[in-house]
Amino acid sequence: MSDVTTPYATGTPCWVDLMAKDQQAALDFYRDLFGWQGEPGPAEFGGYAVCLLNGKPAAGIGPAMAPEGAPPPPTVWTSYLATTDAEATQEAIVRAGGTLLVPTMDVGPLGRMLVAADPQGAVFGVWQALQFPGAGVVNEPGALTWNELHTNDIEGATAFYGEAFGIEITQMAGAEHYWELKVGGRTIGGASLLANDPPGTPPHWLTYFAVDDVDSTVDALVKKGGTVLAPPFDMMAGRMTVVADPQGAPFAMIKLSVTPPA
Incomplete structure (x- = not known):
């Protein structure tokens, strides 16, 4: 674990x-x-x-919950x-x-x-x-494993997250259009250009959950009313997919070939 x-x-x-x-x-x-x-x-x-x-x-x-007079989030x-x-x-x-x-x-x-x-x-x-530190389990099936910024301005994101949090954003070795987010020299997430997303997608953070079998989990998701946004595919870190739950919340699922540091 x-x-x-x-x-x-x-x-x-x-x-x-x-x-x-x-x-x-x-x-x-x-x-x-x-x-x-x-x-x-x-x-x-x-x-x-x-x-x-x-x-x-x-x-x-x-x-x-929406503030009074405001649309739901x-x-x-x-x-x-x-x-x-x-x-x-x-x-x-x-x-x-x-x-x-x-x-x-x-x-x-x-x-x-x-x-x-x-x-x-x-x-x-x-x-x-304070009393609650955050996620107590990561990088195993069913747990959070990656957080990815999708942006139209890597240079601007580098300046902002650097000033606000001390995050470094650097080109990932072997990936022309992908960047690593680092804290204290340790990789803690990734960044991608919006040009790789469907047209009209706004800047956002994408949550990845680990699974032990991407294809069978996608089948289960569809049977429960979820939607496949990007069918399962193989990439340098493993096999992944982007989906949405029945209420429309998008997220990614991945079976990692290499487990990131906890």
Whole structure:
């Protein structure tokens, strides 16, 4: 098992969550697909569910709630980047040209969070751990394994994430149109150009979950009402696919040929 036993360094993706229009349907879908166990949480936390894989926190699923008079938020997976000081990171995000969507707020004794968009429009969260450190298991079937920025401006993304989080973005060896995100010299994610996505796709962060068999998991997803956006294909890191759950949230699944560091 790839249990996480050390704190996430600032800038490292540490958690992912989904705000679903039908929370229980989403909990049921991902339980059947990945084996997650989760149920709606306390009202004081908006019913947010922490889904467990083999007893370890794997991802969050909450009910989508729109501010009064505003449209409901899009059904998407959000990647959270770790920080040790949410307020300071919020200031750095704004200073670097990002847009604050949800200002820093306390999540009880668990931690502090905010949501922002980079200058190109890709939305991400920030998590300052207190009692809750983030994902407790990664890089095994059913768990988070990769977070990937899709952008139309690698140079701009390099400047923004460098200033806000200390993330380096460098060309990946052997991949002409792919970049690595690094913190302290360690690879913590990737970046791709929007030119590789379907026309009209906005900048975004894509969540990857590991599976032990891409093709059979895609079959299971389709039977449960999911949609295939990119059929399974082989690439340098393994075999992968991009799909959407029945409520429209896109994500990727991959069987890695080489396991990234935990």
